[in-house]
Amino acid sequence: MFTGRQSRILEILLNNVQGMTGAKLSEHLGVSSRTIRNEVGEINRIWKEGNLIKASKRKGYFIEEQFADSVREYLLSGGRKQREEDAAGRGWMILGMTLETGRTDVFAVEEELSLSTPAVYKEVTKFQKKMVAGYQYEILQMSADRLWIEGDERKIRQFLFKLVKDETQAGTNMHVFLLRALLYRAFDQDEYEWMVRVIKEYFDSRYIQVSDANLYMVASAVYITMIRNAQNHRVVTLQDAEEIDPEIQELFRYLDENSFELDDGDRQILWGLFHGFKITANPAVEESSGSLSVLVLEDFCSEVMEKYHFDFWQSKDFYDNILIHIEYMMRRMETGYEVKNPILNDIKRQYPYAYEISMLLVPIVYRYKNCYIQDDEISFIAIFVEHFLENVNHKLKTVIISSPRFSINTIMSNWIQSNFHNQLEVTAMIPRHSLEKYLKENQVDLIISMADSIIDPVIATFKIDGIPNHYTQKAMNALIHRIRMNYRFREIIRTYFKKEIIRIYRGKAEFDQVILELSRALKSEDCIHDVNEYVNDVLQREINYPTYMGDWFMIPHPLVTFAKKTAIGVAVLKTPIRMKNKEIQLIFLLAMEKKQNEQIGVLxxxxxxxxxxxxxxxSLAAVETEEEFIDVLIRISSSTDIG
Amino acid sequence: MKILLCCNAGMSSSILVKKIREAAEKRGMDLTITAVANAAIRDEVGKWDVCLVGPQLVYAVNSIKAQLNIPVASVEPRVYAMADGDKALDFAVSLLEG
Incomplete structure (x- = not known):
């Protein structure tokens, strides 16, 4: 409600309860005392509950005491912001006035905004600087008293979309204000709200969940397009433009049906914006196409495992969510509509560790895209990582075998707390003789001991010899890494090896027969489409491309037939099958889906x-039961040092 | 000419590599060819002119292209199944001439 200068006057008077003379105020604000008088009059006119500022000969101007609290509240809540809005808003309005026909002059702006000529020059220069800094685009040009727009319609619209994108994504509800300024006389609040309703109806009717930000962004962009067209600022259609994805095509069709006329050029530019945001029902990552974002995320996960020993694969929800985010982020890098993060610095300050981990993504994306991720986008990744560290990550449940010396125990637990609080959770500190009972009742991932280096056949033990130092820390990190990798292998093995598709052949068996039987098992688990097609492909392939690995082991798989669900059938052959001088004791029959699967690479x-x-x-050939097979395979995987 | 052949496990392609090499020798072509598994593709950036992938990896063509920045295509299943070195070589040459 108050202008910037008026708020400033109120602020000064609030801080000087004893009052301040007009002369002093004018000195403070660098304006004439006449201006101060006018402003005070204006403030009292706006404040409807009576004279907010009073004047006395002795004190000068002062704020009536009964209003002091409400004025303070006003200044704290929105006053400061309002001031910034006004200042930013003026630039937008000048741009909006110029955009209407592409040119205007300083006098028209003076008139419209009630500013003095120097003030207009100042506003324009300030705005130009801001646009160059934020968007590298000198859209508003000024020479002598003339103002005009630089750039073709495509560039102009892309720029307007960027403004709208930043304002809507910031979630401050300022975008209507922005639209009103940019579209100037053409803006009609009712028309715009109707546009929002129509577009909301589209999303609702198709059960597409969109954020507020994305809804307003889409509506604003379409609205801008409509108005630019109505003002006869037409855009040239590009011939070699990228194809518009079907779901966004559908949105355009819907808009057509609701008589928003958009030509191909309009659509191309709108698509550029829409493509980088989640406004479709399906997660954008097409599983079957081997999307680049999967590669980027896999590299990211591997490096995080390598350098920080966190297993991002452990939660499918987390993985899927960050994958979708990365997909859109990379699209935005392509289309140039990257998202700003108003709390970037807070994130850096409060989550330095998550931010550091997220930085691993920069060189990875550079490798594929040849450009760098902006800090703002990284900070969004950091939010995901922080969430992972706090809520998703399974900390390794650790038991410390207590030392007879109490002080050592304290040193140990402090050391773990300060170096490994993200990785380890100490669930107990107990004497050695209580361990057995404890292990029976609790799940434990790691035992720390001063005396023994191996305590349990399965659970990893970390032996500390003395006061922990730099080397102890390195060794602990290496062990954590190994435990996490073992768990990862265990998960992968349990996913693809199921006892229903394991066969143990005790007598003599024929290769073709084994393949047929395993294929039937795969079929009954709904892993493959058709047994005959699958078997023929597998057998055909063996002729030209045999799948021996070493002398006892084979991994037959089809060349062109894809599976419904990735799985591995197993035949354990107590009587080896003799093929081409090899004595095959173990067959893994692979059924693989038509999609990128890094886990198969690991296998x-x-x-x-x-x-x-x-x-x-x-040892695998020696197993007697299907369950035992899986256990032995997990044990083998954990004793191998790969991945 | 330098051809990279890529397949899932890196096992089937060695035979096709041999056949393509033989075909090239017959034509007197100067050819370097090697086979790698899909997982190892990121170590191959900048070393090859063209990349052929096995039919099992048809879904990965785009992502491999994005990594290597060279022409990438999947070998026709019949050519691959029959390990037809001549046809595979023709295909690689046609990709490069684009």
């Missing part, structure tokens, strides 16, 4: 490793 590494040393094949 291939394991298979190659197994094939290289006969001990693991032999």
């Amino acid at each position: 291939f590494q394991l298979f190659r490793h197994m094939a290289g040393e006969n001990l693991s094949i032999r």
